[in-house]
Amino acid sequence: MDSNLLRVPDGSESVTDADEEIFLVYTALNQKPTDQIGPDGFRGLGHVDSRKDIISIRFELTALSHPTSSLSKVAEDNLASKSRKGKSARRTCNHADAPQTIEIELAQDKTALRSRKGDTGSVLWRASIAFAQVILQQHQFPQSNPLFDKDLLRKSHILELGAGTGLLSIALSALAKSYTATDIAPLLPLIRKNVALNFTGWTYNTRLQEGSPGSNICVEELDWETLLSLPPARRSHYYPKPAEPNAEWDLVLIVDCIYHPSLLPALVETIETVCTAAKTWVLVIVELRQEDVVREFLERWLSKGTWQLFRVEGLLELPYVIWAGQKGVP
Template sequence: MEDSKTGEEGESGPAVDAELAKAIMARHFRPSLIVTEAWEGYTFAGLEIRIKESTDLYGAVLWPSALVLCHFLDTNRDKYNLTDKNVIELGAGTGLVTIVSSLLGAKVTSTDMPDVLGNLRYNVLRNTRDRCKYIPQVTELTWGQELEQRFPRATHCFDYILAADVVYSHPYLEELMDTFDHLCQEGTQILWAMRFRLDPENSFVERFQKRFHMEELYDLPSLSIKLYRGWRKDKWTVPHSGEAAA
């Protein structure tokens, strides 16, 4: 792994971690008045975003890793310019990363399991309508299944793969790795935020490094979250920040 680069300017240490974590969590707010529909508020790309969670579905709850990834994209637009880029999000959940990427000008394909799609579509539509250059596409994706049929490599070339908190203790980590492998072509960059909880997270990082180059962009011990950038080992050399295939 390359040297750690914590924060927008590359500093590291407890003070920077605390300051950055505070700035990230400040993006979140709750309605000041009682409302008929429960929602959580977030501010990115200079706009208010309202997210409805579904507490009865594990994948329909917003986790802090999504805030970390959204903050990074919003504050590093010069290095990681999403305008007109082809982006796919894995495990989109409540849709915050998809929404922010769309507001930043990307052409986004938002994916998750079938039981999450209803709430995901609702959040994406309510927050991107008449706000975005491209209408985000929400579609089902079960990791490791029918990847070439659903996303043929000849016609589906993504500049960025985004993922927030998709790695946790479940039996489908190998399928997730296969999905990364299929979608990540020459010129594709993976931006992936994860919260470290159990040993499977550490072992997944080790397996990821066997297939991909990996650079640590954020290390936030106070949130137990790291943000990585990855690209294929077998396809191309180290890209500059924000560089993608022509």
């Protein structure tokens, strides 16, 4: 896979100093009018609706619209009483330039959110929706400077860390060769349930016919703290690998996982371990909450020494920030 999979957009800034970067992004955030920050003018919580058992997400893609992270395009309905369980994620489109609608249903585990300490992945968070909206829009209606090379993305192997409800695997797997969603063991049943809810016939133990929707999705355990606890020589044997022989990860996605300082050493070490120098691109999408936590994450990532990091501009509006990174050869 060519390292040109990801095209850093014009205007994106190189990140070499965590303090400087944090000063810049939080200054911009604090200057933004409150009623323009995040959905419904709200900043800080970030989940869609933790009260619902089933959420319906609708992505509206149109050739005339500029890609946006606005959640005004997302339908959030409580469908607990009228679930379409067993049907595939619906895509409607009449011709190449016609608007397209992608509908996804997701189950949430409200009980786990409140009963399992530190469990935030059992409900859907807005950052995943905002990121998926932009990538789907760019893929369906290419612009002059898309984030990904469409042809290279189609050949790529994607690994997601902290997949939560599994929304991104359902929304983006059709764009890639393979998509592996990972999280801690207690969350895997929810991710698998949601993949099965949107792709008829998909189960953890049964692979769909190659090329059919959802057939390239795998759901695997990857606990960052377990990886960190292992001796360095054993870490490479712990995390999942692409199914293709001798393949390595082309893209690692980390969406809205920067929230608890105790997890940062394990997360950064996991990023370092799963990535191949001069090959794997990492995208970290952050909702700007606790400044000290975000600063510590950047400090730890930059301290690895060989990473080139960029702040990706022009895709998402504050309070969301995207950092892209690729590890250089030591």
